[in-house]
Amino acid sequence: MRRFLFHTSLFLIVLLASFFVVFSMADGTTDAFYKKLSSPKQTSLIVGSSRAAQGIHPNIIDSIYGSNNIYNYSFTISASPYGKAYYESISKKLNSKCKNGVFIIAVTPWSLSENKFNNKNGMGYPEDYDFIGKTNFVNLKPNIEYLLESFIPKNEAIIRNKYRKGLYQTFYVQDNGWLEVTIESDMISKTIRTKNKIESYRNMLSNYNGFSEYRWNYLIKTINLFKEQGDVYLVRIPVIEEMLEIENELIPNFDERIDLLAKHLQSPYINMMLYNHDYDYTDGNHLTVNSGKKFSLDLANQMKKLKHVSN
Amino acid sequence: MLFNSLDFAVFLPIVFVLYWFVVNKQLKYQNILLVVASYVFYGWWDWRFLTLILFSTIVDYAVGLALSKQENYSKRKILLWISIIVNLSFLGFFKYFNFFVDNFVQAFSFFGKEIQPNTLNIILPVGISFYTFQTLSYTIDVYKRNLEPTRNFISFAAFVSFFPQLVAGPIERASNLLPQFYIKRQFNYNKAVDGLRQILWGLFKKVVIADNCANVANAIFEGYESYSASTLLLGAVFFAFQIYGDFSGYSDIAIGTSRLFGFDLKQNFAFPYFSRDMAEFWRRWHISLSTWFRDYIYIPFGGSRGTKRNQIRNVFIIFLVSGFWHGANWTFIVWGVLNAMYFIPLLLLNKNRLNTNVVAEHSLLPSVKELLQMGLTFSLTVIAWVFFRAESVSMALHFLYRTANSSLFTIPQIRPTDLLIFLLIFITIEWAGRRDFYAIERLWFKYPKPIRLFVYYTIAMMIFLYGGRTQEFIYFQF
Numbered sequence: 001m002r003r004f005l006f007h008t009s010l011f012l013i014v015l016l017a018s019f020f021v022v023f024s025m026a027d028g029t030t031d032a033f034y035k036k037l038s039s040p041k042q043t044s045l046i047v048g049s050s051r052a053a054q055g056i057h058p059n060i061i062d063s064i065y066g067s068n069n070i071y072n073y074s075f076t077i078s079a080s081p082y083g084k085a086y087y088e089s090i091s092k093k094l095n096s097k098c099k100n101g102v103f104i105i106a107v108t109p110w111s112l113s114e115n116k117f118n119n120k121n122g123m124g125y126p127e128d129y130d131f132i133g134k135t136n137f138v139n140l141k142p143n144i145e146y147l148l149e150s151f152i153p154k155n156e157a158i159i160r161n162k163y164r165k166g167l168y169q170t171f172y173v174q175d176n177g178w179l180e181v182t183i184e185s186d187m188i189s190k191t192i193r194t195k196n197k198i199e200s201y202r203n204m205l206s207n208y209n210g211f212s213e214y215r216w217n218y219l220i221k222t223i224n225l226f227k228e229q230g231d232v233y234l235v236r237i238p239v240i241e242e243m244l245e246i247e248n249e250l251i252p253n254f255d256e257r258i259d260l261l262a263k264h265l266q267s268p269y270i271n272m273m274l275y276n277h278d279y280d281y282t283d284g285n286h287l288t289v290n291s292g293k294k295f296s297l298d299l300a301n302q303m304k305k306l307k308h309v310s311n
Numbered sequence: 312m313l314f315n316s317l318d319f320a321v322f323l324p325i326v327f328v329l330y331w332f333v334v335n336k337q338l339k340y341q342n343i344l345l346v347v348a349s350y351v352f353y354g355w356w357d358w359r360f361l362t363l364i365l366f367s368t369i370v371d372y373a374v375g376l377a378l379s380k381q382e383n384y385s386k387r388k389i390l391l392w393i394s395i396i397v398n399l400s401f402l403g404f405f406k407y408f409n410f411f412v413d414n415f416v417q418a419f420s421f422f423g424k425e426i427q428p429n430t431l432n433i434i435l436p437v438g439i440s441f442y443t444f445q446t447l448s449y450t451i452d453v454y455k456r457n458l459e460p461t462r463n464f465i466s467f468a469a470f471v472s473f474f475p476q477l478v479a480g481p482i483e484r485a486s487n488l489l490p491q492f493y494i495k496r497q498f499n500y501n502k503a504v505d506g507l508r509q510i511l512w513g514l515f516k517k518v519v520i521a522d523n524c525a526n527v528a529n530a531i532f533e534g535y536e537s538y539s540a541s542t543l544l545l546g547a548v549f550f551a552f553q554i555y556g557d558f559s560g561y562s563d564i565a566i567g568t569s570r571l572f573g574f575d576l577k578q579n580f581a582f583p584y585f586s587r588d589m590a591e592f593w594r595r596w597h598i599s600l601s602t603w604f605r606d607y608i609y610i611p612f613g614g615s616r617g618t619k620r621n622q623i624r625n626v627f628i629i630f631l632v633s634g635f636w637h638g639a640n641w642t643f644i645v646w647g648v649l650n651a652m653y654f655i656p657l658l659l660l661n662k663n664r665l666n667t668n669v670v671a672e673h674s675l676l677p678s679v680k681e682l683l684q685m686g687l688t689f690s691l692t693v694i695a696w697v698f699f700r701a702e703s704v705s706m707a708l709h710f711l712y713r714t715a716n717s718s719l720f721t722i723p724q725i726r727p728t729d730l731l732i733f734l735l736i737f738i739t740i741e742w743a744g745r746r747d748f749y750a751i752e753r754l755w756f757k758y759p760k761p762i763r764l765f766v767y768y769t770i771a772m773m774i775f776l777y778g779g780r781t782q783e784f785i786y787f788q789f
Binding site: 003 | 331775
């Protein structure tokens with residue numbers, strides 16, 4: 001028996017060590033989320049959906065606004081709408097010791113509305129069962145919990161994806177959490193993607209009930225959490241007109257609601273949708289890399305202006 | 312609990328340590344631990360259905376005891392029928408109730424009568440078909456006086472619920488497994504190592520072969536109307552490997568796990584895709600179920616004795632029941648009928664026992680004749696699997712119809728190169744190990760230990776790297 005246990009343990013140790021080595025290779029190429037869930041706790045955060053993940057460049061915000069290593073902790077509208085799961089994940093990511101942080105909260109009608117099938121029979125919200133709700137440890141590297149429980153592709157993808165950086169239609173999460181997406185930028189590809197995106201969002205609209213009290217309350221909780229630790233800015237990232245029309249149908253008085261909330265909580269609301277013609281989009285919904293840079297620059301300048309006014 | 316889950320990876324070592332270090336002094340405690348572990352294993356999925364297993368256990372234990380005291384033929388028969396009715400009622404209700412109601416309604420609507428059906432939202436208890444047949448074999452054997460009834464309830468409960476093979480077999484006979492619960496198990500190094508080796512191979516079959524084949528097969532079957540004939544053929548072949556890898560992989564893990572606890576289960580799959588005719592295939596595929604049907608249905612009906620008409624009838628019965636056992640759907644019944652039609656010509660020509668040895672037993676490669684025979688048998692099997700996999704009989708027919716056109720000779724639209732390489736490696740290993748209990752049982756024994764360990768390490772790494780998210784075993788639904 002001893003011999004069996006010794007040999008088996010030895011074999012298992014070598015095997016587990018090999019698994020660990022593979023997991024340690026996971027990085028920003030692994031998928032669009034892993035890196036964010038394996039970085040250390042942060043003092044300044046950008047939160048929101050994929051628009052923010054791709055559109056807000058933390059290094060530009062830092063250089064213009066003067067924030068200290070603001071981190072992009074935005075995911076997708078399905079995984080990170082405002083709610084319990086995202087709130088708890090943000091709380092775990094936040095370094096609560098720091099009190100001079102900067103926080104950008106990207107708001108869109110999608111992240112504040114509820115799917116018709118959400119919380120049916122009190123079973124919770126879809127994101128509760130997604131990686132954002134399932135990942136308890138968000139600051140571990142390698143994040144074995146995420147890789148075992150939520151990483152959908154096969155583990156060989158951890159190694160394979162390392163060699164695809166720079167190829168078309170790939171993504172890469174930078175050290176500051178910014179999601180760099182490489183995608184065809186010719187007019188035909190863009191037009192097709194935009195058409196498909198509008199169609200899919202139009203279809204998605206019928207599955208939504210519109211404004212959600214639940215999500216709204218968690219947005220307020222998130223703002224309050226951040227306010228304890230620094231300056232908070234609510235931001236609406238621009239999209240093309242057709243997409244805006246869909247969003248206006250989803251929550252008709254969205255900007256007024258956010259304006260009121262911003263005034264009430266004394267956190268500025270920067271509605272960049274007003275300048276949506278100034279930017280270029282990959283699919284009508286996400287800013288291109290260059291437009292993202294321009295947008296981040298404009299946003300940082302606005303934030304800076306507001307900071308001076310408040311001072 | 313799934314064999315290919317983290318839960319099981321934690322559960323198994325805990326039970327193993329408790330079994331060999333804490334309760335190893337007394338047989339009774341070993342058996343109690345196995346019952347508790349088995350109930351935890353099953354209850355992990357849905358604890359409510361433990362009552363079904365417990366009830367079946369109590370009924371069959373009591374029937375067994377009553378049979379031992381009863382000499383009267385009629386009363387013995389009544390006791391046997393009590394066991395059969397109780398067990399098959401559970402199975403019938405959970406598995407076939409809605410099927411019968413739906414077909415009843417359809418039959419009436421065919422004649423112009425509309426009936427509002429009262430189907431129920433029934434959850435099929437995992438493994439019910441397996442443990443029902445296992446426990447039935449006990450009462451039938453006791454009734455036939457082929458087996459002494461047990462007076463040890465714990466041993467009997469452990470036999471019925473033995474976790475390695477509880478939910479997807481192999482369906483063990485009481486005469487083989489039950490006596491093993493009467494003897495205190497002693498740890499055997501070679502047996503335990505062999506068990507681990509078989510678990511490793513089973514996991515490879517399930518995680519690397521079956522789950523990856525499933526991804527391609529599912530995509531092709533779900534969108535079959537838009538694929539070329541060659542792609543559909545590829546999908547059917549992948550499904551054939553999916554179901555083999557899935558089910559035989561489960562059996563390997565079950566048998567290997569049992570060996571870790573000192574038990575010997577019977578072989579359930581003996582390299583069926585190397586069969587040279589359909590009769591041989593059925594001697595090699597899901598052996599525990601085939602022999603169950605043979606011993607408890609086919610032979611009592613007269614088997615291959617009597618007139619040709621009776622023989623044909625018996626073959627049809629056994630394959631129909633086999634199809635129906637797999638599920639409450641006409642697709643399984645057609646699958647059974649098709650296999651009966653494959654088998655009957657061999658029976659009529661007295662060629663059903665031509666190939667009882669291992670193919671190319673004394674040579675490295677098969678002869679051209681053997682290769683053609685294997686190819687034909689595999690092709691027939693693949694055709695039958697299309698019915699097994701399809702959602703409906705009409706879908707299966709449409710699928711097969713679409714494979715019969717000139718696009719069969721074009722390059723498939725889906726070409727999973729990695730998977731084809733895996734399959735090639737897999738078939739080569741299975742071929743090389745076809746004379747053994749399982750493919751890698753003694754395959755690399757002639758090489759030094761470090762080389763063997765490296766091979767096992769490589770297999771384990773492939774499981775880790777190429778295994779997707781945990782997928783259920785197909786046979787859980789049966």
